[in-house]
Amino acid sequence: MQAYATALADEARHYGVRLGDPRHGDGGWAAKLxxxxxxxxxxxxxxxxxxxxxxSVRLRNAGIPPVATVTNVEEAQIALARGADALVVQGPxxxxxxxxxxxxxxxxxxxxxxxxxxxxxxxxxxIVAAGGLATADDVAAVINMGAIAAQLGTAFLLAHEAGxxxxxxxxxxxxxxxxxxxxxxxxxxxxxxxxNRFIDEHECDAVFGFPVCDGCQNARAYRERxxxxxxxxxxxxxxxxxxxRFCSNAYRQSAHRQRTSAR
Numbered sequence: 001m002q003a004y005a006t007a008l009a010d011e012a013r014h015y016g017v018r019l020g021d022p023r024h025g026d027g028g029w030a031a032k033l034x035x036x037x038x039x040x041x042x043x044x045x046x047x048x049x050x051x052x053x054x055x056s057v058r059l060r061n062a063g064i065p066p067v068a069t070v071t072n073v074e075e076a077q078i079a080l081a082r083g084a085d086a087l088v089v090q091g092p093x094x095x096x097x098x099x100x101x102x103x104x105x106x107x108x109x110x111x112x113x114x115x116x117x118x119x120x121x122x123x124x125x126x127i128v129a130a131g132g133l134a135t136a137d138d139v140a141a142v143i144n145m146g147a148i149a150a151q152l153g154t155a156f157l158l159a160h161e162a163g164x165x166x167x168x169x170x171x172x173x174x175x176x177x178x179x180x181x182x183x184x185x186x187x188x189x190x191x192x193x194x195x196n197r198f199i200d201e202h203e204c205d206a207v208f209g210f211p212v213c214d215g216c217q218n219a220r221a222y223r224e225r226x227x228x229x230x231x232x233x234x235x236x237x238x239x240x241x242x243x244x245r246f247c248s249n250a251y252r253q254s255a256h257r258q259r260t261s262a263r
Contacts, residue, residue, distance in 0.1 A: 003207075004206060005019055007205040011202075033055060036064070037058065037059070040062060040063065041064060042064075043086070044059055044064050044066055044067065045068070046067065046069065047069040047088075048100075048101070048189075050068045050075070050081075050082045050101070051066050051079075051083065053081075053082045056084065060085070067084060067085065067128075068088070069087075069089075069130070070087055070090070070101075071090050071100050072110070072115065073118055073119060076122075085125060086126040087126075088130050089127055089129055089131075090112075091112025091115060091130065092107060092108060092110065092112070092131065093112065093131050093132025095192050096153060096191055097187070098191065100190070106190075107182045112132065113141075116129055116146065117145060126149075127146065127147050128148065128149045128151050129142035129150050129151065130152075133151070133152050133155070134152065171194055171196075172194075177195065177196065179194075180192050184206045184207075184208060185202045185205075188208055
């Protein structure tokens with residue numbers, strides 16, 4: 001990790017920022033599950049691994065079906081054994097992180113159609129198809145193959161509601177970016193990105209280490225520039241999305257009001 005930070009030192013100086021601190025620990029996993037249990041969403045979806053069996057039981061007892069994202073048949077079997085009630089099946093054309101359980105596993109090229117067909121034939125739980133879907137025809141195709149729904153993400157990055165960072169929004173329409181590649185250079189985990197100078201120069205230096213590596217690249221000066229005051233409690237916080245307006249406490253109270261009015 002230190003070697004990678006050293007390799008990024010020139011980048012930090014060029015942009016006038018200081019590299020962030022590596023993130024260790026579980027990211028407050030237990031506290032996040034407590035929030036989910038309190039909010040009672042319709043489903044809870046996991047990625048980068050299957051939920052622990054005890055977590056699945058707790059969620060199900062609260063009336064919240066646990067859903068796991070998988071990228072192959074083996075991962076699907078593990079997720080079901082740990083209590084997943086449904087699967088999100090991610091194909092290789094996904095525009096974000098690969099959801100592989102093993103973060104060091106090289107991305108595979110098995111088409112979404114083949115993986116979907118294999119799982120529809122093997123499992124008896126609802127399946128949501130994801131990865132590279134963008135049009136009505138794409139959605140119709142996976143529904144016809146047995147999926148109950150389609151999950152789209154990258155296709156909406158230019159929508160106003162997406163809150164996409166202006167720099168990212170501009171890059172998506174910039175004609176100089178003509179190719180996407182899988183890289184671990186940004187976060188320490190394979191993800192698809194627009195091929196650019198940073199990837200070309202630093203992919204060979206990158207390490208596996210999400211989210212430790214991700215924390216290192218989250219430059220402190222950049223976070224300071226994104227400081228926003230919560231419209232609910234008027235306290236500053238640092239959202240990942242630059243157009244965010246509410247902190248988690250505001251969201252929690254809003255969800256409680258919605259549940260109360262629904263009753």
